[in-house]
Amino acid sequence: xxxxxxxxSSAEPPRIGLERRKPRYGEKVIIGLLAVCxxxxxxxxxxxxxxxxxxxxxFFSEVPLTEFFSFAEWSPLFADGEFGVFEIVxxxxxxxxxxxxxxxxxxxxxxxxxxxxxSPRVRRILKPxxxxxxxxxxxxxxxxxxxxxxxxxxxxWPGFLGDGPSIFSAGAAGxxxxxxxxxxxxxISDDAMTSxxxxxxxxxxxxxxxRLKVATRVVVPAALSGIVASFVLAISRAVGxxxxxxxxxxxxxxxxxxxxESIQAMTAFIATTATGDIGVGTLEYETIFAVGAxxxxxxxxxxxxxxxxxxxxxxxxx
Amino acid sequence: xxTAVRKTQDxxxxxxxxxxxxxxxxxxxxxxxxxxxxxxxxxLGVAGLLxxxxxxxxxxxxxxxxxxxxxxxxxxxEEGGFLAGILGTLFVIGGVLVTxxxxxxxxxxxxxxxAKKENWFNRLIELNIQNLAAVPSIVFGILGLGLIVRxxxxxxxVAFAGSxxxxxxxxxxxxxxxxxxxxxxxxxxxxxxxxxxxxRWQAVRHQVLPSAVPGMATGxxxxxxxxIGETAPLLLVGAAVFVTANPDNPFEGAYTxxxxxxxxxxxxxxxxxxxxxxxxxxxxxxxxIVMNSGAIWLRNRFATRW
Numbered sequence: 196x197x198x199x200x201x202x203x204s205s206a207e208p209p210r211i212g213l214e215r216r217k218p219r220y221g222e223k224v225i226i227g228l229l230a231v232c233x234x235x236x237x238x239x240x241x242x243x244x245x246x247x248x249x250x251x252x253x254f255f256s257e258v259p260l261t262e263f264f265s266f267a268e269w270s271p272l273f274a275d276g277e278f279g280v281f282e283i284v285x286x287x288x289x290x291x292x293x294x295x296x297x298x299x300x301x302x303x304x305x306x307x308x309x310x311x312x313x314s315p316r317v318r319r320i321l322k323p324x325x326x327x328x329x330x331x332x333x334x335x336x337x338x339x340x341x342x343x344x345x346x347x348x349x350x351x352w353p354g355f356l357g358d359g360p361s362i363f364s365a366g367a368a369g370x371x372x373x374x375x376x377x378x379x380x381x382x383i384s385d386d387a388m389t390s391x392x393x394x395x396x397x398x399x400x401x402x403x404x405x406r407l408k409v410a411t412r413v414v415v416p417a418a419l420s421g422i423v424a425s426f427v428l429a430i431s432r433a434v435g436x437x438x439x440x441x442x443x444x445x446x447x448x449x450x451x452x453x454x455x456e457s458i459q460a461m462t463a464f465i466a467t468t469a470t471g472d473i474g475v476g477t478l479e480y481e482t483i484f485a486v487g488a489x490x491x492x493x494x495x496x497x498x499x500x501x502x503x504x505x506x507x508x509x510x511x512x513x
Numbered sequence: 514x515x516t517a518v519r520k521t522q523d524x525x526x527x528x529x530x531x532x533x534x535x536x537x538x539x540x541x542x543x544x545x546x547x548x549x550x551x552x553x554x555x556x557l558g559v560a561g562l563l564x565x566x567x568x569x570x571x572x573x574x575x576x577x578x579x580x581x582x583x584x585x586x587x588x589x590x591e592e593g594g595f596l597a598g599i600l601g602t603l604f605v606i607g608g609v610l611v612t613x614x615x616x617x618x619x620x621x622x623x624x625x626x627x628a629k630k631e632n633w634f635n636r637l638i639e640l641n642i643q644n645l646a647a648v649p650s651i652v653f654g655i656l657g658l659g660l661i662v663r664x665x666x667x668x669x670x671v672a673f674a675g676s677x678x679x680x681x682x683x684x685x686x687x688x689x690x691x692x693x694x695x696x697x698x699x700x701x702x703x704x705x706x707x708x709x710x711x712x713r714w715q716a717v718r719h720q721v722l723p724s725a726v727p728g729m730a731t732g733x734x735x736x737x738x739x740x741i742g743e744t745a746p747l748l749l750v751g752a753a754v755f756v757t758a759n760p761d762n763p764f765e766g767a768y769t770x771x772x773x774x775x776x777x778x779x780x781x782x783x784x785x786x787x788x789x790x791x792x793x794x795x796x797x798x799x800x801x802i803v804m805n806s807g808a809i810w811l812r813n814r815f816a817t818r819w
Contacts, residue, residue, distance in 0.1 A: 232619030246659030304554025332742025435649020437745035
């Protein structure tokens with residue numbers, strides 16, 4: 196930069212440009228690379244759809260849709276097998292039902308306790324504990340269901356409900372998955388409830404509300420979108436859970452919601468069939484993709500629904 | 514909420530109650546019952562999860578020795594160990610580390626710092642990442658089977674195919690956590706740097722990234738620990754349920770991983786194998802708990818408060 200000068204002799208004082216001196220091609224390359232990274236995540240979804248569609252289409256050219264979506268038996272691996280997918284959809288719903296019965300209320304209760312009742316010290320210990328426990332691998336939950344929950348269930352099963360669960364049961368797997376989704380519900384719902392501004396609580400207290408009323412009539416409704424989102428995420432985790440049902444729920448397709456019976460879930464079918472010896476392009480191979488596509492569509496619908504719901508009911512504070 | 518705020522609230526309520534009279538007994542009982550209810554659910558939740566850990570510990574304690582780490586797979590429970598699985602897990606997770614972490618952080622930087630929010634392509638990417646987080650892991654296994662193992666990429670059932678499959682699975686986690694970390698850096702830092710003549714990239718590289726590193730590291734560790742515990746998708750991409758030899762390298766030969774080996778042992782009816790499986794679960798749990806606690810500690814210790 197030239198120092199300011201008083202001389203008026205020179206015709207044009209040198210101007211300092213504020214624009215860039217030289218084009219920075221290196222930065223353009225870097226930003227391009229970063230954009231490629233982001234695009235890969237789109238490619239993954241496209242890849243999932245692409246990899247599912249081909250074999251699924253050729254599956255349905257051999258098995259009519261009306262047979263797939265029917266209450267016929269599910270025995271695709273037998274010569275002359277039948278393809279009534281509702282039997283394994285029922286298996287998945289059976290397990291999910293018991294997981295929901297256990298996991299959602301306990302998770303929401305824990306979240307209300309954490310956000311509205313726990314002292315800061317208890318909270319500082321409990322919240323990270325839950326977060327760490329959320330990382331326990333599902334194969335451990337399967338082992339727990341088989342060696343701990345199943346024996347307890349068969350001991351305390353009341354006789355008037357019929358025979359108790361044997362080695363494999365939908366109920367034991369469901370309870371284990373319920374424990375597995377509990378930290379997810381607790382953690383996300385707690386985040387939603389702690390972000391409700393204190394002025395709402397104080398306003399309610401000032402009007403004479405008890406702590407119970409504040410929790411159930413003010414904080415929970417205000418945090419509803421986050422709570423619902425945690426529920427939907429938990430349910431889609433339960434639907435997609437594989438190892439627990441594979442280990443503890445058995446492998447016999449069964450159209451029932453009875454927790455004492457052995458069932459086959461969609462994910463368990465996929466895992467068992469894929470680990471068996473099957474050739475590419477056979478009908479068995481394509482069945483995996485058809486069931487996978489159905490599973491993908493089910494969880495996708497739930498997720499889109501959840502995102503909509505959260506957008507619609509989200510309360511924005513300050 | 515801080516103690517101070519809660520104390521103020523309690524004091525205010527006490528004062529109001531003193532002025533306006535007692536809380537009716539019914540409200541008192543209902544309040545107490547509700548408090549007990551939510552306290553019980555918190556206790557039940559933690560107790561159930563602790564029971565899982567204790568159960569594995571009790572069952573597996575007798576096999577918890579060094580043989581576990583030096584013995585290969587065996588059809589005899591007394592001789593079986595997890596060496597093949599541990600080696601396989603190291604190969605697979607190494608692969609995830611070199612693919613998912615750089616890719617995820619790159620995507621996060623682009624989306625957070627450079628992308629125009631109203632661009633349709635960027636909104637598509639964003640919607641995608643949200644949706645990917647809820648896709649069941651076994652569907653990623655099918656993707657791996659159809660595209661990476663047998664389809665266009667055709668790697669075959671080798672450890673690196675497992676790495677790529679898991680990398681796709683944890684990519685959304687890495688991206689979301691890294692974006693979170695970048696978003697926590699205040700805009701004033703970027704504006705300050707650019708006002709001094711830095712380009713957008715220079716501001717990101719020298720000002721924003723250094724303060725976002727702890728958050729990104731936390732997210733990446735959590736993603737890796739999820740990948741270590743993941744079993745189902747690997748069953749589909751060739752983590753053979755029973756291997757006879759240790760894997761040599763990530764690009765050829767059969768492989769297995771620790772959780773798949775545990776599954777293999779759990780699924781056998783003999784009690785000795787249950788014990789072996791429980792010992793494996795303890796090893797897996799220790800690794801994961803150390804990693805997760807480390808990640809949380811890192812977040813709390815090094816997170817910059819603005």
